[in-house]
Amino acid sequence: xLLLEVISGERLPKPDKGKMRFHKIANVNKALDFICSxxxxxxxxxxxxxxxxNTKMTLGMIxxxxxxxxxxxxxxxxxxxxxxxxxxxQRKTAPYRNVNVQNFHISWKDGLALCALIxxxxxDLIDYSKLRKDDPxxxxxxxxxxxEKYLDIxxxxxxxxxxxxxxxxxxxIMTYVSCFYHAFAxxxxxxxxxxxxxxxxAVNQENEKLMEEYEKLASELLEWIRKTIPWLENRMAExxxxxxxxxxxxFRDYRRIHKPPRVQEKCQLExxxxxxxxxLRLSNRPAFMPSExxxxxDIANAWKGLEQVEKGYExxxxxxxxxxxxxxxxxxxxxxKCSLHQSWTSGKEELLSMKDYESASLMEIRALMRKHExxxxxxxxxxxxVEQIAAIAQELNELDYHDASSVNARCQxxxxxxDNLGTLTQKRRDSLERVEKLWETIDQLYLEFAKRAxxxxxxxxxxxxxxxxxxxxxxxxxxxxxxxxxxxxxxxLPEADKERMATMGIQSEIVKIAQTYGIKLSGVNPYTNLSxxxxxxxxxxxKHLVPLRDQMLQEEVARQQxxxxxxxxxxxxxxxxxxxxxxxxxxxxxxxxxxxGSLEEQMNNLKQYEQNIINYKCNxxxxxxxxxxxxxxxxxxxxxxxxxMEHIRVGWEQLLTTIARTINEVENQILTRDAKGISQxxxxxxxxxxxxxxxxxxxxxxxxxxxxxxxxMGYDLGEVEFARIMTLVDSNNTGVVxxxxxxxxxxxxxxxxxxxxxxxxxxxxxxxxxAYITVDELRRELPAEQAEYCxxxxxxxxxxxxxxxxxxxxxxSSALYGESDL
Numbered sequence: 011x012l013l014l015e016v017i018s019g020e021r022l023p024k025p026d027k028g029k030m031r032f033h034k035i036a037n038v039n040k041a042l043d044f045i046c047s048x049x050x051x052x053x054x055x056x057x058x059x060x061x062x063x064n065t066k067m068t069l070g071m072i073x074x075x076x077x078x079x080x081x082x083x084x085x086x087x088x089x090x091x092x093x094x095x096x097x098x099x100q101r102k103t104a105p106y107r108n109v110n111v112q113n114f115h116i117s118w119k120d121g122l123a124l125c126a127l128i129x130x131x132x133x134d135l136i137d138y139s140k141l142r143k144d145d146p147x148x149x150x151x152x153x154x155x156x157x158e159k160y161l162d163i164x165x166x167x168x169x170x171x172x173x174x175x176x177x178x179x180x181x182x183i184m185t186y187v188s189c190f191y192h193a194f195a196x197x198x199x200x201x202x203x204x205x206x207x208x209x210x211x212a213v214n215q216e217n218e219k220l221m222e223e224y225e226k227l228a229s230e231l232l233e234w235i236r237k238t239i240p241w242l243e244n245r246m247a248e249x250x251x252x253x254x255x256x257x258x259x260x261f262r263d264y265r266r267i268h269k270p271p272r273v274q275e276k277c278q279l280e281x282x283x284x285x286x287x288x289x290l291r292l293s294n295r296p297a298f299m300p301s302e303x304x305x306x307x308d309i310a311n312a313w314k315g316l317e318q319v320e321k322g323y324e325x326x327x328x329x330x331x332x333x334x335x336x337x338x339x340x341x342x343x344x345x346x347k348c349s350l351h352q353s354w355t356s357g358k359e360e361l362l363s364m365k366d367y368e369s370a371s372l373m374e375i376r377a378l379m380r381k382h383e384x385x386x387x388x389x390x391x392x393x394x395x396v397e398q399i400a401a402i403a404q405e406l407n408e409l410d411y412h413d414a415s416s417v418n419a420r421c422q423x424x425x426x427x428x429d430n431l432g433t434l435t436q437k438r439r440d441s442l443e444r445v446e447k448l449w450e451t452i453d454q455l456y457l458e459f460a461k462r463a464x465x466x467x468x469x470x471x472x473x474x475x476x477x478x479x480x481x482x483x484x485x486x487x488x489x490x491x492x493x494x495x496x497x498x499x500x501x502x503l504p505e506a507d508k509e510r511m512a513t514m515g516i517q518s519e520i521v522k523i524a525q526t527y528g529i530k531l532s533g534v535n536p537y538t539n540l541s542x543x544x545x546x547x548x549x550x551x552x553k554h555l556v557p558l559r560d561q562m563l564q565e566e567v568a569r570q571q572x573x574x575x576x577x578x579x580x581x582x583x584x585x586x587x588x589x590x591x592x593x594x595x596x597x598x599x600x601x602x603x604x605x606x607g608s609l610e611e612q613m614n615n616l617k618q619y620e621q622n623i624i625n626y627k628c629n630x631x632x633x634x635x636x637x638x639x640x641x642x643x644x645x646x647x648x649x650x651x652x653x654x655m656e657h658i659r660v661g662w663e664q665l666l667t668t669i670a671r672t673i674n675e676v677e678n679q680i681l682t683r684d685a686k687g688i689s690q691x692x693x694x695x696x697x698x699x700x701x702x703x704x705x706x707x708x709x710x711x712x713x714x715x716x717x718x719x720x721x722x723m724g725y726d727l728g729e730v731e732f733a734r735i736m737t738l739v740d741s742n743n744t745g746v747v748x749x750x751x752x753x754x755x756x757x758x759x760x761x762x763x764x765x766x767x768x769x770x771x772x773x774x775x776x777x778x779x780x781a782y783i784t785v786d787e788l789r790r791e792l793p794a795e796q797a798e799y800c801x802x803x804x805x806x807x808x809x810x811x812x813x814x815x816x817x818x819x820x821x822x823s824s825a826l827y828g829e830s831d832l
Contacts, residue, residue: 034061095184098191099123102130108143114180114187119172121149124190128156131194135160146173163189203772204791210769211796213293214826220286221298227279228304234272235312238264242316242323249412251334258327262638265659276313277667280306281674284750288678291754294827297741321656328646335644337411339482344402348420350475351395355427358385362434365441377536379442380457382435384464384538389435391468396428459516460537466509467540470548473499473506477555484646486570493563500556510549517542573645580636581650587629588653591661594623598665598672599709608690609680616673623669630662675750682757696756699723700749710746719752766827773819782807782816 025037038060096111103109106126111117118124120143129138135156141149150169157163166186172178248254283306286298300306362385366378403421407414476499483489535541598619637655640648648654683693703711703719711719713736720727720735727735738758739751776791777783783804788797800822807816 031061092184095188095191099127099187102127106130106138114183115177118183118187119178120146121151121153121169124153124157124187125149127187127190127194128153128161132160157190161190161193163193203775206772207769207776207800208793208796210293210826211799213289214295215799217286217290217293217295217298220282220289221300224279224282224286224298225301225304227275227282228300228309231272231275231279231309232304232312235316238268239316239319242319245323245326247330247410248334251331251338254327254331254334258331258641261324261327266634273663273666276309277670279309280667281670284671284674284678285681288681288754291758292682296827324656328641331644332646333409335482337406337409339480340402340406340409341411341413341417343480344399344406344417344421346478346480347395347399347402348424351392351399351424354392354471355431358431359427359434361385362431362438374536375442376457380460380537381539382438382442384460386435386439387464388468389431391472396424399424455516455519457537459513460535460540462509462513462516463538463540463545466506466513467545467548469506470545470552473552474548474555477552477559481566483566483570484644486567486574489563489566489570493567496559496563503553503556507549510545513545514542573640573643576636576640576643576645577648578650580633580640581648581653583629583633583636584651584653584655584658587633587658588661590626591658591665594619594665595661595668598669609676609683609693613673613676613680616669616676620669620673623665630658633658678750679753682753688757692756693753696753697749700752710748711752712746713740716747716752766823769823769826770820773823777819780812781809781820782812783819784813784816788817 023040025040026033035058042055092114096114099111103111103123103126106122106129108120109122109126111123122141122143125136125138125141129136136152141152147169150167150172154165154167154169158165163186166189167182172183248257283298283300290296290298366374400421403417406417411417481492483492598616634655679693682688683690699719699722700711703715703722705712705715716736716739717727717732720732735755736747739747739755773783774780776787785801788800791797792800800819801817803825804817804819804822807818809816
């Protein structure tokens with residue numbers, strides 16, 4: 011009875027005192043009853059045989075006690091006691107040479123198996139490398155002596171009996187080996203606890219590394235955006251076209267070279283963030299909150315601001331180029347008209363200031379009068395030209411022309427001169443009208459020639475000016491309009507030629523009359539400075555300018571036709587690429603909600619879509635090249651397509667981001683499935699339920715749809731419970747539930763993860779049930795890296811029962827899972 015109390019740890023009934031046979035039988039029966047109460051069946055063992063000293067029965071009872079209280083409680087991976095003990099021995103001795111434990115008899119004859127068990131748990135007690143297989147008695151005695159001296163295991167066996175017996179007694183060896191199992195059970199438990207802590211700490215370290223990488227990448231991207239936006243916001247206009255074109259080229263380099271890597275970094279940043287959050291959820295850690303200003307939404311807002319500034323900068327560049335082009339055209343036109351006008355006014359002031367009428371004859375006076383009338387007619391005709399010059403100068407000022415001061419000075423000089431001409435003209439007319447009354451005759455033919463020659467000359471001046479007038483057009487319709495106007499002008503040439511012949515006929519009649527009547531002509535028409543030769547020369551000049559104008563117009567037609575081809579070429583590609591991008595976006599959306607195949611099949615489909623999209627990049631680059639050619643040709647509109655290069659770029663970037671984000675979501679689903687042990691059928695069931703209640707087919711559910719989905723899956727929801735669930739799936743209060751949040755919730759409902767209580771229990775084992783743990787215990791039980799990690803982060807234990815330097819593993823375990831600050 012004393013043996014049973016010691017081996018079971020329980021109290022037995024008080025034994026009967028006395029040395030009579032019936033006292034002994036009563037005490038043995040009490041022992042046997044206790045054994046039977048523990049579920050042990052005793053067959054053919056009676057108290058009388060034990061009291062009478064039946065050796066066989068006594069040994070059988072002792073073996074039953076050993077089997078029940080020393081061996082039966084041994085369990086490894088839900089096996090029987092014997093099988094569990096054998097499996098434990100096999101695992102512990104597997105790394106050792108010359109040891110192959112297959113049973114509890116001959117596998118232990120050479121003593122190496124027992125030495126291996128001791129060395130595995132206490133390598134300081136035995137030098138296994140010095141043992142020899144050919145010395146079984148020495149090996150067995152070494153194991154027996156070390157076990158008795160250092161492990162408190164009595165020497166139950168004899169080395170010579172084991173070696174000299176063909177098949178040692180299995181029960182004896184099992185009993186002896188079970189003592190080793192119980193002696194080392196505490197170490198096993200400590201090893202398991204240490205492994206759990208190492209696993210938890212490794213996950214925490216990896217998560218901290220991912221957090222640091224996210225912070226670094228986010229900081230670099232935000233810094234690049236911060237430095238780029240001021241450059242794009244700089245609206246300092248250049249005064250030369252070449253300088254503005256260089257700015258446009260710099261902007262293209264930014265679009266082609268500098269921005270694409272940042273787009274990839276932004277996409278990778280979102281992927282890293284999602285992966286980190288998924289790992290934190292799977293390891294039952296609190297969600298990662300980046301530093302202030304470095305949330306994914308903050309980066310998205312900064313990126314959106316960059317793109318808005320970028321778009322405004324491009325529009326400003328193109329507007330400035332148009333403005334400079336217009337300025338250059340107006341400045342050249344202003345110079346040409348000023349030169350023509352100043353050429354016409356050259357000498358006019360001196361002519362109007364002459365007093366030649368004071369010494370002129372009657373005919374000469376009348377001639378001067380008619381000449382002055384012709385000049386006034388010419389002066390009135392030039393009024394429109396002066397107004398055109400002033401209008402061009404005003405437009406140059408409104409467009410902020412860089413040399414506006416010289417333009418204004420020249421325009422003011424022309425206006426002042428024009429006013430002076432008007433004043434001088436009026437004064438001369440007054441003088442001529444005053445003396446005209448003194449004279450009565452005038453040569454009618456000269457007068458008629460002058461009257462007809464002056465307007466015809468003015469018409470030729472206007473025609474020459476129009477034929478040499480510069481033009482700028484942006485479409486084939488505009489150039490065809492100019493060609494039509496030119497054709498209409500050419501249609502008036504026959505009528506003008508008749509007018510020229512009529513005018514020249516007057517001069518011929520004058521010569522004829524003079525020859526007929528012997529009149530000596532001075533050779534100068536008193537009424538005009540225009541001679542027949544002047545009319546002829548200007549007429550020839552007009553006829554020479556007409557084909558030159560035709561050539562200029564045809565060259566412009568060719569240029570506009572080339573521009574039209576560029577428009578059609580760009581439109582043809584854009585009208586294919588734009589719908590292609592939209593189609594791919596829709597196909598990716600269909601793949602992401604498809605439940606026909608496994609997640610791996612969805613991943614393969616998405617990877618194939620991603621590769622196809624990457625292979626399609628050459629078409630985008632070709633379209634960029636056509637767009638560049640169009641901008642270099644100053645083509646700013648395209649009626650053949652509704653797609654602009656900006657639309658294509660935005661669509662392309664959205665497509666790349668969507669396929670990357672979708673692949674990341676499937677990867678996270680695979681990671682969730684594998685980590686939580688969720689089957690493909692469960693995921694398909696979750697997806698089918700989500701798709702059924704995703705009424706808008708946008709990958710999100712409203713709260714009402716989410717409630718209906720949960721009810722359909724068997725949840726009994728009250729208002730309080732549903733509100734709690736909504737805080738889990740919609741922590742940012744967006745008003746919708748995404749599929750990833752739905753999957754995370756369902757996996758939390760169906761799977762288990764490590765908890766703070768489990769980690770505390772593991773630390774408690776390492777600390778031998780103390781409320782604190784020492785630095786030496788951490789360094790002895792954990793690998794060096796994890797031990798130092800714990801030492802650097804654990805707070806000092808403040809209890810009165812702890813020694814100096816003791817650490818608080820309870821608060822540390824809570825902090826690992828976000829229940830307190832680490």
